Amino acid sequence: MSSKLTIIVFITILLVSCSVETSEKYTYTSAEEIINQFGSNAFCYGGYRHNTRDSIPSITELKEDLKVLNALGCHLIRTYQTQQFGQEKRLLEAIRELNKEEENFEMYIMLGAWIQCKDAWTDRPIHDLEDTTNNKLEINQAIDYAQKYPEIVKIIAVGNEAMVHWAESYWVAPDIILKYVNQLQKLKENGLIDSKLWVTSSDNFASWGGGPNEYKTIVLEELIRRVDFVSIHTYPFHDTHYNPEFWDEVQIDTVLTAEKKILLAIDKSVNYAKNQFLSTQAFVQSISPKKLCSIGETGWASMDNKFMGATGSKAADEFKQGLYYKGIRQWTIEDNIPCFYFQIFNEPWKDRENVNGSENHFGLISETGNVKFALWKEFDESNLSTYTRHNFLSKSYNGNDSILQSISIPL
16 A cells, blocks of 8 residues: 555544534633533633734634634633733623524633743843832733633633743743732632632643753742642644754664554654653652642644754644644543643644744644644534634645645654
8 A cells, every 4th residue: 555545544543533522501600620520522712813911802702712712622722911012901891792692602721920030131130139010011911901800811821931931031930920820819818809810830740740850949849839720832844853862762663654654753742742742740749649730731833944844853733733632631630630722723823924834833723714634624523614713714735635745754
């Protein structure tokens, strides 16, 4: 059997497996219930459709996205800021309106509050001090939203990759994250925000103790005790370039056929993510034995013109993205691990100077409404052709084997 025919057969098998069941509509009041019910099919969400966040999506545009998510059986999404750019207020209004307008609509939010150090985004950030003005605004707005939209805001995440040291422009010392976590927990205790709301921080696996010992501090241990659950990021995609041993093992095997190399490469990538998660979970639960650990971010880009592209590790293409998505969902569902997959839609502002850069292409649906290979099966099952993102949604590559032209074979 030819390599092309084998891959076509595999695509057919993949498209009839690994689906996420859509839940009936329920109304839950606590974060714990919502995580347990909807955490297996959660997504990271940003609705920005243009190459700048100055172009804030309208409530109509946000409703389009929310209806697509709901149709896919997603009822829990994660956001990243509260007041810096303007999307979140409109998003909360859009959800509240849809809750009234659509009988079968249901959506909850893990609301991110962006935390950064003093002089962030300059050539001399001061990591031991915080940007008090920004951080207080972010936290105060999170509190305000939790009070005004208690039926929607069920989790607050203090910071996004705010403690990991490779975030050179803005990372903060963990005591700054702990301060705001303690503030939110105190508000819960005093009845000023819902006691059933959960508080966390969402960060790279290393920041939570799954990596170098430099992160394993007394302050981190206290932070682990104080959060309601731990939200962990893992990205094998990036490490096909930055830490490529697991990926290179496939490339140097000259016996394997092309299709077997692809399948083995993605299997190793899923196992790589699994190992990072489990090592982090082991450390976390050595401090707080029953602490729930979730995946706050993991994802795979469908395109890149640099390190992970055709002239680099050859990781980036839509076919591998689909395989990774299915593999991650299968593992986390089987092991009952909540997973906020990064991400549902492309956001072209992320690398505005490089249209084909990987950061713009992590979405499973493009900014123009092309549904990528990862969701072709769900496209049919959920009747996504009747939903819009300006235009009616459609399958990439017209849903046929011309997708094979996009594949970069690890060699």
